[in-house]
Amino acid sequence: MLDTQLNSQTFKLEWIQAIRRTLWIFIKSYYEHRNVDQSDDFFLMEQKINSRVDVFLDEYFISYSKYKDSLLKQQKELVDKLSVPIIPINESISILPIIGSVDSYRAEIIEERVLSEVGISRIETLIMDLSGMANMESNVVIEIMKIIDSISLMGCKTVITGIRKEIVQDIAKSGITFDQAKTLATLKQALHEYIIQ
Incomplete structure (x- = not known):
């Protein structure tokens, strides 16, 4: 270019x-x-x-x-860095709120940033909040699964929260399941389970 x-x-x-x-x-x-x-x-x-x-x-x-x-x-x-804000909660837990639309290009940026941050900060649990996500195409679901699989190889657990009805329908159509990740209804629920207790 x-x-x-x-x-x-x-x-x-x-x-x-x-x-x-x-x-x-x-x-x-x-x-x-x-x-x-x-x-x-x-x-x-x-x-x-x-x-x-x-x-x-x-x-x-x-x-x-x-x-x-x-x-x-x-x-x-x-802009790419700001579009993937990884928020540390404590030494081992961080939150990744995904807001807006996610296409293949942004999914690649998310993957690169998450892998880098998990490696540098030694994150043990990544809470991925999808409540602000606009939509999720089947190829993006595959990309997110790759991210979850990759960070699990690095010893990091993934907790997915805030999956809306529309996204659940998109995921169901794709036939993909989040086997490597725990799912909770809300970010508040995840924070209560992993931080308060």
Whole structure:
């Protein structure tokens, strides 16, 4: 994607430079055609100035493009991180509230972040709250099952809470069951069972 944008910027620069060169060639031809006594030094100076301006424009626009792309990448990484908030409750228990729609791309981000956080923080129990989830397609159910299976291999138990009726229907249609995870009705119930007691 970055290469495509840089190629597009380079093409635009070349187009601007070609128009400018054509304009100067036209002016020179005009002077020659009208037999106007114009020093060649003027046009030689134009070539030197324009070539330096071209170098400046190339460097400026390419640098600006790279800077803009790096800002966009940083903002995207921040949004991705904020879209997967893993909240530590104590040393061994954390909550992952999943809010909004989950597509394959977001499921990959969730998987990467969860695996990383379980490994770094040594989470023993991850409470995955789905009460704020908009919908769950069958391929996303498979991705969540992969996450649960992966973290169970790392010694982390998963507790799923807040599964709404619509999501239960989607899961039932897919024929997938959460064998590796415990399910509870609400996050409050999970907190009472795992924290208060």
